[in-house]
Amino acid sequence: MEFDIVSLIYSWRVEDARKRIEKKLENEIYVTDLIYCPLKYYFQRIYKEIALAEGFNPVTIYGEAVHIGIEEVLKRIFGSDNVKTEVEFEKEFGVEGKVFIVRGRVDAIVGNYIIEIKSGRSDANIPHQHHVLQARLYLWLTGLKKAILLYITPNRVSQYIVTEPSSDGEVSDLIRSLLMRSPAPRYNWECLHCSYAILCPSKRTSAV
Ligand code: SF4
Structure with missing residues (x-):
């Protein structure tokens, strides 16, 4: 029997991405939408095939494998x-008279701690600003008091504790920035790694 693991991984990732994109409601915002370039939030609805292809990006698959592995390790350690x-x-x-559903999926919860797993090619400049923001948004969303950003990189395994939740005002500002589609990009480096850069009029061609 022909046994093609690559095509099975492909189907798994693309189906996962398809479900996530198709079930997303018009007023639904993921925490990850709030921490990256606001234009991506719109592009993923218009250019669905590009969003689906992102699911099979090897970096994304590698990150997913690290997540699954570390979640299993946590279960072995803590039970x-x-x-x-x-x-x-x-x-x-509610923002500007409209009710939004802010949704987030936390990697792991152990006791009162959120554990957010981050894999990367390098340990340069960790913890990253947008990861700290993500952890703070999770504290706001869950009501839990502490989050650990756990970095697993080829150079370093390191943790950072985050204790300050985002305020309602910050969340309002982030949602407003999503509605206004600005600033795009949110960080200078984003366009270098963005799947929509092939058609985006706001693409930065220099990281400075
Ligand atoms: S190319 Fe840059 S500005 Fe355009 S969507 Fe991607 S990150 Fe945003």
Whole structure:
């Protein structure tokens, strides 16, 4: 029997991405939408095939494998009854007279700690500003008091504790920035790694 693991991984990733994109409601915002360039939030609805292809990006697959592995390691260390993984939270939040559903999926919860796993090609400049913001948004969303950003990179395994939740005002500002599609990009380096750079009029061609 022909046994093609690559095509199975392809189907798994693309189907996963398809479900995520198709089930997304018009007023639904993921925490990850708030930490990156706001234009991506719109492009993923218009250019769905590009969003789907992102699911099979090797960097994304590598990151997913690290997540699954570390979540399993946490269960072995703490016992599977003491670790919740891929926990979904949501909160309704009004901005400019409209109610949005802010949704986030936390990698793991152990005791009162959120654990957010980050894989990367390098340990340069960790913890990254947008990861700290993500952890702060998770604290806001969950009501938990502490988050650990756990970096697994080829050069370093390191953790950073985040204790300051985002305020309602910050979340409002982030949602407003999504509605205004500005600033695009949010960080100078984003366009270098963005799947929509092939058609985006706001693409930065220099990282400075
Ligand atoms: S290319 Fe840059 S500005 Fe355009 S969507 Fe991507 S990150 Fe945003």
